[in-house]
Amino acid sequence: MDIKKAQEGLIDKKGRRKYFRELDPKLLDKPPEINVTSIKNKKRILFIVPNFHWIDEDVNALWDLFPWNLCQIASVIEDISEDIKIIDSYKENLSIEELKKQVAEFKPDMVGTTVLMDQYAGVAPMITKLVKEISKDIITILGGVYAMANPSRAMKDENLDYVVIGEGEYTFKQLIGFYSGACELPERGICFRNSKTGELENRGHSEFIKNLDLLPKPAYHLVDFLA
Numbered sequence: 001m002d003i004k005k006a007q008e009g010l011i012d013k014k015g016r017r018k019y020f021r022e023l024d025p026k027l028l029d030k031p032p033e034i035n036v037t038s039i040k041n042k043k044r045i046l047f048i049v050p051n052f053h054w055i056d057e058d059v060n061a062l063w064d065l066f067p068w069n070l071c072q073i074a075s076v077i078e079d080i081s082e083d084i085k086i087i088d089s090y091k092e093n094l095s096i097e098e099l100k101k102q103v104a105e106f107k108p109d110m111v112g113t114t115v116l117m118d119q120y121a122g123v124a125p126m127i128t129k130l131v132k133e134i135s136k137d138i139i140t141i142l143g144g145v146y147a148m149a150n151p152s153r154a155m156k157d158e159n160l161d162y163v164v165i166g167e168g169e170y171t172f173k174q175l176i177g178f179y180s181g182a183c184e185l186p187e188r189g190i191c192f193r194n195s196k197t198g199e200l201e202n203r204g205h206s207e208f209i210k211n212l213d214l215l216p217k218p219a220y221h222l223v224d225f226l227a
């Protein structure tokens with residue numbers, strides 16, 4: 001193989017790698033407008049960190065970290081949600097049945113799961129299955145590096161309703177806003193099954209949040225650091 005030629009095909013005229021160009025990068029100057037005060041019934045939002053030991057007993061999977069990504073998103077959606085909970089089934093070492101019991105008790109309208117890397121792709125359908133067994137009406141969302149890098153693969157899971165592609169703070173807020181009747185679906189940052197055509201609709205990478213300093217402080221009160 002002619003490596004130089006192969007590389008040329010990956011670089012555009014501005015010298016940028018093609019995959020980056022395909023992200024069609026755009027900056028988000030200001031948060032999307034959502035009429036939060038018009039919402040009559042706010043949604044109950046549950047975030048889940050899967051227990052990676054369901055599929056992997058490798059000691060390298062033993063990272064003692066807390067889900068700051070979910071705390072970050074939670075702080076942005078606090079005003080639009082009825083209640084928000086984060087279940088870290090990894091830290092608690094919950095079994096599928098134990099997690100299912102906690103999900104049923106919380107009675108969520110929407111469940112967002114995070115999967116950091118491809119290595120753990122297999123845990124996502126385990127979560128969506130248990131959620132849809134509780135109720136088909138619960139909307140399931142998957143975010144994180146695995147989902148954003150492989151949206152079509154992730155959407156092969158028939159129990160998954162949305163993949164969030166890119167930074168999730170405002171995309172997820174708009175998704176909640178949509179199901180609360182306060183705005184349209186996000187124009188970017190989601191992949192889902194179009195209900196009319198049945199085809200996958202990939203709206204591409206979300207806009208990059210321009211000024212991260214404007215984000216509220218992460219909702220760290222939703223996780224127990226010292227447990």
Ligand code: B12
Pocket residue numbers: 060061062063065068069070072073111112113114115116117118119141142143144145146148149164166167168169172
């Ligand atoms: C910090 C980090 C680590 C840390 C912490 C990992 C951890 N378990 O938390 C450490 C150093 C331990 C680590 C180790 C490894 N890492 Co690492 N790591 C990262 C890094 C640099 C940042 C991740 C991060 O925290 N970002 C900040 C948070 C806020 O962003 P986020 O999680 O993506 O969340 C945002 C969105 O994704 C989205 N989102 C996420 N979840 C959800 C959920 C919902 C519902 C919604 C709506 C949105 C949403 O919204 C969030 C806010 O905007 C990424 C590179 C990157 N730029 O992402 C690599 C990265 C994830 N790591 C990677 C790899 C390969 C590894 C290792 C396997 C390396 C190795 N060979 O050992 C190990 C595996 C460790 C393990 N078993 O867990 C790869 C994964 C590639 C892939 N496609 O799978 C990445 C992408 C780097 C790369 N480009 O290669 N890593």
